Amino acid sequence: MPNFDLHCHSNVSDGLLAPAELVARAHAAGVEVLALTDHDDMSGLDEARMTAAELGMLFVNGVEISVSWKKHTLHIVGLHVDPAHAALQQGLAQVRAGRMERAVRIAAELAKAGIPDSLEGARAFAENQQLIGRSHFARFLVAQGYVKDVKTVFKKYLVQGKPGFVTHQWAELGEAVGWIRAAGGVAVLAHPGRYPIGSTNMRTLLAEFKEAGGTAVEVMTAAHTAEHSRLFTGYAEEFGLLASRGSDFHGPGESYVEPGRLPDLPASCTPVWHDWAETKTLALSRS
Ligand code: AMP
Numbered sequence: 001m002p003n004f005d006l007h008c009h010s011n012v013s014d015g016l017l018a019p020a021e022l023v024a025r026a027h028a029a030g031v032e033v034l035a036l037t038d039h040d041d042m043s044g045l046d047e048a049r050m051t052a053a054e055l056g057m058l059f060v061n062g063v064e065i066s067v068s069w070k071k072h073t074l075h076i077v078g079l080h081v082d083p084a085h086a087a088l089q090q091g092l093a094q095v096r097a098g099r100m101e102r103a104v105r106i107a108a109e110l111a112k113a114g115i116p117d118s119l120e121g122a123r124a125f126a127e128n129q130q131l132i133g134r135s136h137f138a139r140f141l142v143a144q145g146y147v148k149d150v151k152t153v154f155k156k157y158l159v160q161g162k163p164g165f166v167t168h169q170w171a172e173l174g175e176a177v178g179w180i181r182a183a184g185g186v187a188v189l190a191h192p193g194r195y196p197i198g199s200t201n202m203r204t205l206l207a208e209f210k211e212a213g214g215t216a217v218e219v220m221t222a223a224h225t226a227e228h229s230r231l232f233t234g235y236a237e238e239f240g241l242l243a244s245r246g247s248d249f250h251g252p253g254e255s256y257v258e259p260g261r262l263p264d265l266p267a268s269c270t271p272v273w274h275d276w277a278e279t280k281t282l283a284l285s286r287s
């Protein structure tokens with residue numbers, strides 16, 4: 001199976017590498033088709049696409065949109081989106097504005113817990129000042145010696161019931177899928193195995209996602225166990241959804257796997273790329 005990695009981050013959101021560096025690393029790791037999917041921001045796509053072209057690697061415009069569904073935060077990946085599309089651009093601008101307002105509240109909560117100046121601290125770790133996320137706060141907390149590593153921050157801070165946690169209203173599920181589709185893209189439910197919801201709620205979510213115009217679910221992603229991959233292969237078939245594969249790489253030292261270094265999709269899945277031009281291009285280049 002060709003090596004598709006359809007979920008990666010650069011320092012345009014909370015990844016550690018510049019878009020060009022990420023693309024070069026993915027290419028070196030054997031990725032043949034890469035999507036850059038930064039959180040709520042598409043400003044890395046031009047640089048990534050140019051670098052991919054220089055290296056002769058196929059590139060897909062992507063984005064990962066933050067969504068609130070019931071009490072949960074979900075991530076919806078958009079693939080093959082047109083980055084110039086107004087509705088998508090405006091939608092993401094709204095989400096980013098909410099994100100900034102959330103960052104102020106996170107900093108206020110951390111200050112109450114005895115950690116001052118964390119907004120400035122997080123900003124110092126963010127290449128893109130329009131996109132401050134919990135990972136930037138996490139890197140600040142580690143650098144200040146409050147916590148030993150980023151993974152531990154997400155156990156002791158910034159999550160429900162811990163200092164620095166705030167609730168937040170992101171985009172609606174239907175809105176996010178609608179922006180992606182309006183921009184010519186396909187919507188993929190990211191890392192579904194990570195959501196702490198039971199099977200009844202998961203079925204409701206998959207049905208609503210499909211109804212809203214969603215196309216695929218991530219079956220292979222770094223956060224999934226083999227059991228998750230089996231489970232979501234079954235759900236994909238049950239709900240008429242295609243399957244995607246993406247490492248969710250954020251950078252050296254903060255990720256479980258390198259770009260493209262995941263098992264192939266199970267043979268019974270229909271890949272989200274089955275009818276893409278990239279698939280034909282790869283087949284031709286090999287024949
Ligand atoms: P945000 O969108 O600002 O709420 O941040 C979400 C991001 O935080 C995710 O995309 C991950 O990059 C990171 N994150 C969330 N949970 C964890 C965790 N347990 N360990 C490491 N990073 C995490």
Ligand code: MN
Binds near residue numbers: 039135250
């Ligand atoms: Mn992230």
Ligand code: MN
Binds near residue numbers: 075190191
């Ligand atoms: Mn995500």
Ligand code: MN
Binds near residue numbers: 007008009
């Ligand atoms: Mn991601």
